[in-house]
Amino acid sequence: xxxxxxxxxIYNDDDVLMDAVKQTRKAxxxxxxVYTPFPVHGLDKAMxxxxxxxxxxxxxxxxxxxxxxxxxxxxIMIQDWPQDIGGKPSMSYIxxxxxxxxxxxxxxxxxxxxxxxxxxxMRSKLWPFKKAENPDVRTTDDHFLMEVVVNNNEEELTNFFxxxxxxEVKVIExx
Amino acid sequence: MYTFSNKLKTIAFVLMILGFIGIVYGFLSxxxxxxxxxxxxxxxxxxxxxxxxxNNAHQVQTIADETKKADTVxxxxxxxxxxxxxxxxxxxxxxxxxxxxxxxxxxxxxxxVDSVKEKKEHAEHVFHQLQNKPWSAxxxxxxxxxxxxxxxxxxxxxxxxxxxxxxxxxxxVMQGIxxxxxxxxxxxxIILVLGxxxxxxxxxxxxxxxxxxxxxxxxxxxxxxxxxxxxxxWISRAALFLLGWxxxxxxxxxxxxxxxxxxxxxxxxKNFKLSAGFLxxxxxxxxxxxxxxxxxxxxxxxxxxxxxxxxxxxxxxxxTTISMVTLYLKSKGYLENVNSSxxxxxxxxxxxxxxxxxxxxxxxxxxxxxxxxxxxxTYFKTRIDVYTLPFWGAVVxxxxxxxxxLINTDFKRIAPIIIGAGVVILCGHYIDFFNxxxxxxxxxxxxxxxxxxxxxxxxxxxFIFVVFSALSKSPLTPKRNPFIEESEHFHY
Numbered sequence: 001x002x003x004x005x006x007x008x009x010i011y012n013d014d015d016v017l018m019d020a021v022k023q024t025r026k027a028x029x030x031x032x033x034v035y036t037p038f039p040v041h042g043l044d045k046a047m048x049x050x051x052x053x054x055x056x057x058x059x060x061x062x063x064x065x066x067x068x069x070x071x072x073x074x075x076i077m078i079q080d081w082p083q084d085i086g087g088k089p090s091m092s093y094i095x096x097x098x099x100x101x102x103x104x105x106x107x108x109x110x111x112x113x114x115x116x117x118x119x120x121x122m123r124s125k126l127w128p129f130k131k132a133e134n135p136d137v138r139t140t141d142d143h144f145l146m147e148v149v150v151n152n153n154e155e156e157l158t159n160f161f162x163x164x165x166x167x168e169v170k171v172i173e174x175x
Numbered sequence: 176m177y178t179f180s181n182k183l184k185t186i187a188f189v190l191m192i193l194g195f196i197g198i199v200y201g202f203l204s205x206x207x208x209x210x211x212x213x214x215x216x217x218x219x220x221x222x223x224x225x226x227x228x229x230n231n232a233h234q235v236q237t238i239a240d241e242t243k244k245a246d247t248v249x250x251x252x253x254x255x256x257x258x259x260x261x262x263x264x265x266x267x268x269x270x271x272x273x274x275x276x277x278x279x280x281x282x283x284x285x286x287x288v289d290s291v292k293e294k295k296e297h298a299e300h301v302f303h304q305l306q307n308k309p310w311s312a313x314x315x316x317x318x319x320x321x322x323x324x325x326x327x328x329x330x331x332x333x334x335x336x337x338x339x340x341x342x343x344x345x346x347x348v349m350q351g352i353x354x355x356x357x358x359x360x361x362x363x364x365i366i367l368v369l370g371x372x373x374x375x376x377x378x379x380x381x382x383x384x385x386x387x388x389x390x391x392x393x394x395x396x397x398x399x400x401x402x403x404x405x406x407x408x409w410i411s412r413a414a415l416f417l418l419g420w421x422x423x424x425x426x427x428x429x430x431x432x433x434x435x436x437x438x439x440x441x442x443x444x445k446n447f448k449l450s451a452g453f454l455x456x457x458x459x460x461x462x463x464x465x466x467x468x469x470x471x472x473x474x475x476x477x478x479x480x481x482x483x484x485x486x487x488x489x490x491x492x493x494x495t496t497i498s499m500v501t502l503y504l505k506s507k508g509y510l511e512n513v514n515s516s517x518x519x520x521x522x523x524x525x526x527x528x529x530x531x532x533x534x535x536x537x538x539x540x541x542x543x544x545x546x547x548x549x550x551x552x553t554y555f556k557t558r559i560d561v562y563t564l565p566f567w568g569a570v571v572x573x574x575x576x577x578x579x580x581l582i583n584t585d586f587k588r589i590a591p592i593i594i595g596a597g598v599v600i601l602c603g604h605y606i607d608f609f610n611x612x613x614x615x616x617x618x619x620x621x622x623x624x625x626x627x628x629x630x631x632x633x634x635x636x637x638f639i640f641v642v643f644s645a646l647s648k649s650p651l652t653p654k655r656n657p658f659i660e661e662s663e664h665f666h667y
Contacts, residue, residue, distance in 0.1 A: 055584070
């Protein structure tokens with residue numbers, strides 16, 4: 001089967017890359033992946049990638065943080081041992097709430113930020129000692145690489161990508 | 176060019192006329208004498224009085240019951256002690272009862288005298304509060320709308336100095352809104368002067384005899400502050416600040432229009448320097464303005480971050496107003512260069528500054544609540560006890576609502592949602608100003624009634640009329656602004 005063959009089209013300018021991506025989408029070739037040395041504004045839209053839901057996650061994590069802070073302080077300060085500390089009213093949570101707000105705020109931010117970052121790492125499969133998935137070392141420096149699946153149309157694809165301004169077009173056997 | 180639609184003009188006039196009638200009604204229905212005030216108190220306190228008298232009757236009954244019981248005890252006791260010839264004891268008990276009764280009667284007479292005196296003082300107190308009511312309503316609405324246009328002016332100056340690339344297409348909208356500043360300033364200044372002429376008694380520190388030793392009105396604390404809080408100094412500060420802001424507005428607009436016809440960027444550079452100078456002047460004058468026009472209602476109280484807090488309140492209102500006017504003009508097809516990204520940016524500012532306001536509101540409240548120093552806490556004590564709903568309601572309207580509605584990226588571009596959030600934010604900040612002024616001037620006699628609503632309607636009508644007339648006087652897009660090209664293609 002030739003299905004594990006991919007084309008690596010390499011570009012050296014982000015504007016050329018953007019045009020190439022648009023042309024490729026128009027010609028209905030499936031883009032497997034694009035490797036760039038820096039974020040290219042609008043690339044995700046050009047590739048037709050769905051927008052991220054990381055912000056929604058962060059909002060939920062923030063709500064969890066707020067709940068943790070509230071229930072923790074309610075249990076410790078009000079339910080378990082309601083001491084009179086400097087005349088602060090510890091009869092109910094709401095009575096002493098202003099004193100708890102700094103903690104509630106920080107915990108909300110803490111949970112939202114950290115859990116979101118961890119979610120990001122997990123979703124993008126990033127961790128220490130992970131093997132780098134870099135098809136060409138130059139893509140971290142000054143080259144852009146588009147990877148497209150080949151389906152018995154090697155000749156046609158090679159010519160197509162040469163026409164889009166690629167500086168290099170390679171056919172690679174993927175394992 | 177924008178043409179002021181007749182429909183909007185009619186709405187503005189209707190608002191002004193309705194508001195004016197309501198304001199006049201408010202002044203006419205305020206009590207002229209203490210007797211009238213007493214009548215108003217009597218009518219509102221009738222229910223309380225009935226409850227009180229019932230309570231008193233009940234107390235009398237229980238006292239009578241108790242004396243009867245004591246009598247029976249004495250009677251029961253006497254036969255038992257008969258053989259010991261202890262009649263002396265029972266007479267002693269009787270004597271004691273008589274003396275306590277006598278003391279009680281004396282006390283009642285004294286307390287009656289006290290209560291008459293107290294009633295008189297209370298009536299006088301309420302009389303002043305009721306007299307202040309229409310004035311306070313006028314004052315709050317007047318300063319609120321004036322500060323909205325000042326907030327817009329500040330935002331405009333910041334955009335100039337920051338060389339923002341997104342906002343130049345909105346500069347004419349902002350200039351249109353700030354056109355209210357001169358009109359609002361004049362009305363506001365007149366209200367301030369009327370205070371000095373003792374036409375109203377909103378500022379207690381202006382009352383006669385407050386600083387004269389030996390006077391019945393003498394207040395040592397106010398007398399101690401009279402070096403700063405005296406009418407001539409106070410009114411000249413006000414004149415200076417209003418003049419400074421209006422001068423910046425006038426020249427900034429003039430330069431902006433001149434830049435349209437110029438062949439180089441000299442007017443743009445002039446505006447840049449002018450705006451930077453204004454911002455320095457603004458932050459000093461704004462702080463002092465907050466002490467003078469809002470904090471001095473409670474001359475016994477002070478707070479160090481008050482100026483910032485007031486600033487955040489009218490700054491977010493100003494940004495909200497820009498956003499709403501922009502959406503209105505766009506819906507009428509006048510701002511073809513404004514896209515959803517501009518709207519998105521304004522919504523982000525609305526959201527961010529709302530949170531900033533909350534931060535300052537909470538910082539001021541929590542620091543005072545936590546330390547609970549009597550001379551500081553009274554400010555919040557009255558507000559929480561007497562203004563419970565407006566006090567907490569302002570936090571919900573200015574923080575919780577925008578937080579939940581404007582946090583969503585998609586919502587920040589949808590006009591109905593922004594208009595809805597904007598209305599809530601503006602109402603919330605009106606209530607915020609209401610909370611700053613009313614407790615000191617009308618106290619527990621507050622009510623959002625004819626006076627308050629009509630004052631808002633009047634100034635709203637005036638605001639709409641002045642702003643949209645100004646918008647129709649110059650093209651809505653600046654021509655030769657160095658950043659206009661970037662702004663027209665702004666995309667987020």
